[in-house]
Amino acid sequence: MAKKNDVTVEEKLRALYDLQLVDSRIDEIRNVRGELPLEVEDLEDEVAGLNTRLEKLEADIEVVENDIKTKKNLIDEAKTTIKKYSEQQKNVRNNREFNALSKEIEFQELEIELAEKHIKEYKAQIEQKKEVIAQTQERLDERKKHLDHKKNELDEILAETEKEEQALIDKSAEYEQNIEERLVKAYKRIRTNVKNGLAIVPVERGASGGSYFTIPPQVIMEIAGRKKIITDEHSGRILVDEDLAREEQEKMDSLFKKF
Structure with a gap:
């Protein structure tokens, strides 16, 4: 040669x-193939982003639910304290002791009231987040369906052309070697x-x-x-x-x- x-x-x-x-x-x-590979990549990124958002929302709900449990425990403790102080009031020796216990009971009742208010707010937050989760899940399901369709479309094209493309790439490299x-x-x-x-x-x-x-x-x-x-x-x-x-x-x- x-x-x-x-x-x-x-x-x-x-x-x-x-x-x-x-x-x-x-x-x-x-x-x-056109823009299909990029479309698939964009859809994969979007699906990953929606999954991350769902995970964060679920984690947020878990945090709020734990806050509710904490407030409920506080309420239980406050009720126990009220019961204890109410029993003590029966055995007080003077008005000063009775009034002091009454103030403690009043404080615990305010704590219960505030905790119940927070629980109500937390539950509203959970409902709001659940609505966002439902919307996000709906969007995720639609995007996944679209992604599957585009992937199948791309796979079909690749199956038809991949072998030929690789043979041509090899041939191109071979020709370059001789120039x-x-x-x-x-x-x-x-x-x-x-x-x-x-x-x-x-x-x-x-x-x-x-x-x-x-x-x-x-x-x-x-x-x-x-x-x-x-x-x-x-x-x-x-x-x-x-x-x-x-x-x-x-x-x-x-x-x-x-x-």
Whole structure:
């Protein structure tokens, strides 16, 4: 096999155009998937976020329920204390002791009243959080259903195209190995900067493919001569003649059918 630097310009153009056709086919496959992978990722993030929100709401309710238990214990203790002081009032020796116990009983009754008020507020908080949980759960169920649908859609597309895409990726890497590094770098740079990733295009009806800018007849003759690599002065794309493009397209179509 000839060294990379020993091949003719025509062979370089054919190799580059073959690489372009393979990469364009990969682009087509990825375009079929479109935004689906990102949609799936966004839905997964949303589902995770809703689950986290539900967990936090459940934890909040647990905290409030513990607060209610604490207040109920306080009420029980206060009632026990009231009962104890009420019994003591029966055995007091003077009004001063009776009044002191009455104040303690009154204080405990206020504690009970305040605790009951807090319990009422806590229960209202729980009901409010339960409403939010119900709404969040409904949203979560809907998002999960949508996620499952999108995942199935993506899985179907991947099942149809994954094998072909990987074969094409391998073929693209193989072709790159047989092309001069400087040309591969130039190809990739152009491909990144132009629309549709087309770095190499054929001359069609006197203009570069996908362009309305006319190419001078002398330049068209030079392109057809395949003696040097010529780029479009407007887009920077590498140009090949129609015959070479058609021949390579037919060759690559046969290859693609095998994948």
